[in-house]
Amino acid sequence: MKKFQNVTIKGTKDGLTLHLDDSCSYEELKKELDHKLTESARSREDRLISVKVQVGNRLLTNEQEEELRELIRHKKNLVVDSISSNVITKEEAVKLKEENEIVSVARIIRSGQVLQVPGDLLLVGDVNPGGTVIAGGNIFIMGTLKGIAHAGFYGDKEAIVAASIMKPSQIRISDCITRAPDKAQDDEKREMECAYINDQEQITVDRLQVLMHLRPNISRLEGGY
Template sequence: MKKLQNVVIKGTKEGLTLHLNDSCSFEELKKELYWKLSENYRSQEGQQQITVKVQVGNRYLTDTQIEELKELITQTKNLVVDSVSSNVMTKEEVEQMKQEQKIVSVSSIVRSGQVVKVPGDLLLIGDVNPGGTVMAGGNIFVMGVLKGIAHAGCYGNTEAIIAASIMKPSQLRIGEFINRAPDHYTDQENREMECAYINENNQIMIDRLQVLIQLRPNLTRLERGW
């Protein structure tokens, strides 16, 4: 019978994918990984770096074990770990995901000095005054005038958007990207609702809300009505 490989290395256009067996011990896994990388990917002077994605299947890894794998892989110098993915999640991670997928509705005026922050999407029915701040792990929808600061995707989600009935922010943030307010605004009294999003050049753009149909087709979680 052919011995099951604990480490399978596959090349892709983006780099390498390491498929690690989830039924062997972690120590066995590390030994075979070290041996295969040493045999096939010895570092050479001037060699271009290769991006590595690690898939561990149904194995749960602690933060310490993840760091051990990363250190083992990057010992070859020319390998850079892009991600380590597992099919297994802790109860805490599941609960956090559930919180981040919730839509929190708030009916209020956010005044100067106030901060409203939610883990998921925020639906604010009211205005954000200058000096006020709204933050969300997901998207932000302001059914009113946005004159303060809005930070969507505050945990790193760059696919998040910010929408407002009247868009006059002092600052917009999506993920780590920041867009300062323009020096002046055009009269928006008869204009449509607007949205802010990150384009392919990692710039925050403001456009009509209708563009999201093409840009973020999975924005809504409701597929059909009655």
């Protein structure tokens, strides 16, 4: 009689973890998963149990992932929490690379213009009043910021905005927004500053040197990505 070895079920304090072998065929894996979940259902108590599925180095199609979800959901009191894999598609890899790279742009962002990048932005130039720069990550401006800068566009509250001369009309980081500085502040000389979200969930503008303490992992240059 064939031994079932492609599916391992482990109980945790949060529910069940299913380890699915990545070397067998998908159809073989489905059959064994169905068999083992049916067998284990006999000993489970009558309550909802969260299930995490780990498929190792197997890349599932959307259809296969939905099949596994349906198979598990049809078993009594099982709820699929997540399905995780060690591999990703080429499109996902490209997106991940874009979100973690620095895009360098040398230009002036004039009134009415919007520059947006998926990852970090290094702008060599000014952002004029009425101009807007948006980044999924951090924004570094080698010039004067007089317009709008929105860092952490996709929700990254660790993102920062830095500029050689900081005179913004507005700064946004994730879902936090600052108002424009008053005229007295705007007339002051403001050089090499950065904006970040502090412990009170508010945006603070401070000297650039504080970054090494507040965001020690902000540099991706040492060791590469």
